[in-house]
Amino acid sequence: MTMVKTVGVSKAFGELQVLKEVSLEVAPQEVVCIIGPSGAGKSTYLRSLNRLEKIDHGKIYIEDTLLFDCVDGVNRVKMPLHERNTALLEVGMVFQRFNLFPHKTVMENVMLAPVHVRKVPVKEARDKAAALLDRVGLGDKTHGYPAQLSGGQ
Ligand SMILES: Nc1ncnc2c1ncn2[C@@H]1O[C@H](COP(=O)(O)OP(=O)(O)OP(=O)(O)O)[C@@H](O)[C@H]1O
Ligand SMILES: [Mg+2]
Missing domain, CATH: 3.40.50.300 (P-loop containing nucleotide triphosphate hydrolases)
Structure with missing residues (x-):
């Protein structure tokens, strides 16, 4: 395949x-x-x-x-x-410019696509987002806003 x-x-x-x-x-x-x-x-x-x-x-x-x-x-x-x-829908893409929503937290930005596009229940999406953010070392930034992050973060 x-x-x-x-x-x-x-x-x-x-x-x-x-x-x-x-x-x-x-x-x-x-x-x-x-x-x-x-x-x-x-x-x-x-x-x-x-x-x-x-x-x-x-x-x-x-x-x-x-x-x-x-x-x-x-x-x-x-x-x-x-x-x-x-x-x-199975083809994901991270854009060169991230286009994060500035008025939404890091966690909310990560949850948007699963909840709105894939109709994943909010709690499930939140748990998954938390786990993924933890995995990339952003566990302490989940409630911050994009403007508070470094470029790499
Ligand atoms: N919508 C568009 N209309 C006209 N030309 C475009 C459009 N999008 C891209 N191009 C042109 O097509 C070419 C390829 O662009 P592309 O964005 O695919 O390059 P890239 O390899 O991703 O470059 P980079 O490494 O800078 O990201 C460039 O010459 C660009 O100017
Ligand atoms: Mg490019």
């Missing part, structure tokens, strides 16, 4: 061809780093995986399910929208 697989993914912004037939397979548990100069297209590629960008050409599989098979920007895979969205 592959977690993520792309075949010949291409994407241009106007005249600028950013992705040129990018093919990649990522296995479960595998860690892959994409390295390249600023502007090379790393973020564009990652954003394409969960449809934050529309690709022009190529195929994208998530957990062996073909979600996109694009030709000239048109996706030839016919599947119900909710089915595709459910598959895309």
